[in-house]
């Protein structure tokens with residue numbers, strides 16, 4: 383199928399619960415592939431919520447297929463040349479450069495979640511996609527011929543298939559699993575903030591971080607890391623992942639006084655103290671919960687699928703949560719087109735098998751980086767600075783979810799028929815001698831980016 387050819391209508395009505403990046407991507411991609419998406423979002427109005435978010439080359443290529451969207455994201459995206467990594471006492475240990483990665487795999491879009499979200503949301507509206515705000519889904523149902531949702535207030539909305547893209551607190555998960563899946567505390571939380579640079583610019587020692595082009599700088603300490611980023615000399619964001627035993631649910635929106643972060647970062651690099659001195663209170667304290675990988679993302683009658691965080695929440699150190707949510711949307715749209723309206727079951731089984739092992743492997747990268755950073759041995763890092771680098775690997779980042787689904791769909795559904803779900807998932811296991819490795823140029827885990835101090 384030519385990428386921007388007008389789609390042949392499939393007649394598939396796709397209900398999508400949630401207008402985050404998973405839901406919006408699924409809707410836009412379903413529209414591109416000829417389906418009829420309808421988004422149901424509980425928020426009564428669009429608000430520019432959140433702070434910094436990252437879209438790696440594997441998802442930025444999805445944005446680039448949407449006419450006009452990448453052009454709107456670009457002026458609002460951070461463009462640092464790399465990320466400086468320092469010890470908590472301020473010693474510069476390593477600088478991970480982005481240039482080779484960008485040349486070989488494509489650009490990233492890192493920026494304000496609310497601003498990016500608004501651009502994508504507006505694009506969906508411009509395409510004429512039906513978006514119902516203030517539509518809170520209370521329950522799901524399915525039978526052999528279709529699926530639907532029950533909205534708060536009692537209205538039923540029906541479709542051929544429902545994509546539950548409602549984030550970490552998904553209700554669709556209970557429909558899919560048949561039981562309520564309880565999150566576990568991960569033992570970590572993240573203080574986060576985004577603010578204007580006026581006050582920071584009063585600190586001459588911070589000028590290099592703000593006024594000399596976009597910057598990205600991480601400080602690593604014992605079981606804590608602090609990452610600062612500046613954008614266009616005007617905006618500044620920092621996040622600090624720290625130990626946390628409290629259990630206040632999965633919302634990212636809890637407030638914490640700046641004082642709490644000061645306690646965690648006591649004795650750190652004077653530059654960090656200067657940033658803290660100029661940071662407005664309160665912060666967001668985002669508790670990180672952990673979920674074991676779900677045994678399945680698709681419902682018993684194969685009419686409801688979980689996508690995005692509803693299926694697979696990510697640790698921030700993977701820097702892949704939003705990208706994988708977008709890959710889900712790009713993949714399911716292809717699967718539905720290839721299967722057709724009378725084969726929704728096949729489409730959902732194919733979708734899950736294509737995505738399942740890739741997502742699990744991507745999730746693991748978040749744990750690896752967190753462990754490397756939080757247990758950093760600085761003496762060893764001086765000998766081998768590259769050991770501190772963020773894991774940025776070709777199999778994950780130099781990946782085109784749409785092209786992959788186009789290429790692998792038929793073999794995958796055949797494997798579901800002949801070998802069952804597990805067998806079909808194995809087709810896509812990474813880093814083995816399997817089909818995945820045969821795909822295009824994805825021939826290994828070589829990292830891009832030269833060490834440069």
Ligand SMILES: Cc1cc2nc3c(=O)[nH]c(=O)nc-3n(C[C@H](O)[C@H](O)[C@H](O)COP(=O)(O)OP(=O)(O)OC[C@H]3O[C@@H](n4cnc5c(N)ncnc54)[C@H](O)[C@@H]3O)c2cc1C
Pocket residue numbers: 399400401402403404405422423424425431432433434435436495517518519520547548549550551553634689690691692703704707
């Ligand atoms: C308000 C908000 C701010 C965020 N800020 C950041 C950030 O600053 N940095 C970052 O890295 N990540 C942030 N995230 C998380 C990040 O967007 C996701 O991890 C990632 O993009 C995957 O997106 P998702 O679409 O799967 O889930 P989400 O982004 O969580 O989107 C889920 C959507 O579903 C809606 N929804 C939930 N329940 C229902 C229901 N019952 N009926 C209808 N709609 C429902 C929610 O309102 C939301 O719009 C934020 C998420 C939200 C919701």
